[in-house]
Structure formats: C-alpha cells, structure tokens
Amino acid sequence: MKKVFAITSNAQRFLSGMTALERRGAREACWLALTGPAGLGKSLLVHWYAGQYDGVYLRAKTSWTPRVALSELVTELGSAPGRRQDELFAQALGLLGRDPRPVIIDEVEHCLHDIKVLETFRDLSDLCECPVVIVGMEAVKTKIQRYEQISSRITQVVDFLPATLEDVRVMAETLTDLRYADDLIAKIHAESEGRYRLIMDALAEVERYARRNGHSDVNAGQFPHRLTHDWRLRSRRSGRTTAGGKPAISREGSA
Numbered sequence: 398m399k400k401v402f403a404i405t406s407n408a409q410r411f412l413s414g415m416t417a418l419e420r421r422g423a424r425e426a427c428w429l430a431l432t433g434p435a436g437l438g439k440s441l442l443v444h445w446y447a448g449q450y451d452g453v454y455l456r457a458k459t460s461w462t463p464r465v466a467l468s469e470l471v472t473e474l475g476s477a478p479g480r481r482q483d484e485l486f487a488q489a490l491g492l493l494g495r496d497p498r499p500v501i502i503d504e505v506e507h508c509l510h511d512i513k514v515l516e517t518f519r520d521l522s523d524l525c526e527c528p529v530v531i532v533g534m535e536a537v538k539t540k541i542q543r544y545e546q547i548s549s550r551i552t553q554v555v556d557f558l559p560a561t562l563e564d565v566r567v568m569a570e571t572l573t574d575l576r577y578a579d580d581l582i583a584k585i586h587a588e589s590e591g592r593y594r595l596i597m598d599a600l601a602e603v604e605r606y607a608r609r610n611g612h613s614d615v616n617a618g619q620f621p622h623r624l625t626h627d628w629r630l631r632s633r634r635s636g637r638t639t640a641g642g643k644p645a646i647s648r649e650g651s652a
Contacts, residue, residue, distance in 0.1 A: 398572040399574075406561055407433075407437065415528070417553055427552070428531065428547070428553075430554045431443065432535050434535065437557040437591075443532055446501070452499040452501050453499070453501065455470060456503045457506070457514075461511070462514065463516075466517060466518075467482065486521075489521055490521060493525040494525050499529070500518065500530070502532065503533075506534060515547050560596060562582065568596055569585075569600055572597075578615065581617045585624060588624055598626070603615055
C-alpha cells in the first residue's frame, strides 16, 4: 500500500481541535485530549501529525519519572540530555522557548501513576505556550478529572469513533490504486466494525489479490471469505446469548 496518510473523519476532527487550540484565549489552556478504544488509529494519526507539523512525539512508559520523561523530550528535541532533573528542565524550556512545538504524549495512561510527570509538562507548556496533546483510552478522561491542575488546561477533547462507510472508502482510494465496488467497501466496513487496524489488514489482502491476478477493479464477490481476523471480535460474537439465556452458536470461522 502507499506510504501516505488518509484523512478520515477522525483525523478531520483532530485537526479542527488543534486549530481551535491555536485560537485559544488563555495561554495556559493549550492541552488537547485524544481518546478512544484501541485499534482506531490514534497513534498512527499523531505520528503523522508530528511529522507534518513539526511536533514532538513521545510514547509514555510505566517507568517514566519526571527526569526520565524530560530526558526523552530533550533527546527528541535534538540535544544531548543532561543528568539532573533541573538541568533537563532548563534544557527543555530553552529549546521549546526558542521554538515552540506541539508535544504529543501517547499512551498517557502510563503517566497517571505519578502525576508529577504531567505536572512537569504542564510547567513547560505554561512557560513556553506550546500545545500538549495527550493520547489514551476512553478511561483517561475520567481519571484525569481528579487532577484539576491538568484537566483545567484541557480545552479540546477529541473522541475517536469507529470508521464510517465513507472513511473506509477514503482509506481504500487513498492507500491503493484499485477501484472498489460499493459491496466490497460495505463488506470491509461490516467485518472490521470500523476498526482502522482491521481495515488496513483487509485493504492489504485485497491489494495482494489484485496484484496476483492483474485486477484493477475489485468487488465483494472475489472475496467470499472473511478479510478481517481479530480473535476478540470472534470471542464477543461467540459469547452472545440467545433469548433463553443460552450461549449463541457462532457460525463464523467453522472451516
């Protein structure tokens, strides 16, 4: 598939949220929370955004302390990190002060075991007026509300939603050179349940088939089998119950 990024409805809403941050009134109100279930493309989006808009991408870890987080930030900003925490903070402050850039913290759940980590980024964003994007699962919104010093700075919240039918078409036509029949777009959308990772897997399989067979037009009839494979979806379906309370029999994947 092409090494490009498809602008889906989720991406459009995120970009609108970032634009709103730029027009903010209070200078410290410069945080955006991007939340949603796994598999909807949050990390893919912020990686792309960091590359396109000169952002600083950081992936939080359970081992993070304020010093470790600052060290990784300084490294990503292109400098050799110092040893002491105060030295690292001064380095980050100087670098971001001269060149304010959006700071993106993915997997932010890992920061919540020590709120001092996020308080360190709060101090930097207050002083440098640089936007901070925190990315995590839906529960982050509830957990972060316990910390007023952080939640009060979040002025934009973007909730990632499952892909729409139109999103699947946008991804298909952006990432491949094939022409997709409506029934194949609908099949991929239904089987993936709008999960971006599964959509990408399905598109890759369709493209491999088209290349092998020299096709430029593809439709659902060429793919009688499932194009997406996620054991979690199968478990949820097989765990459904009938009206009488008995487990429903799954007819999926019997081969």
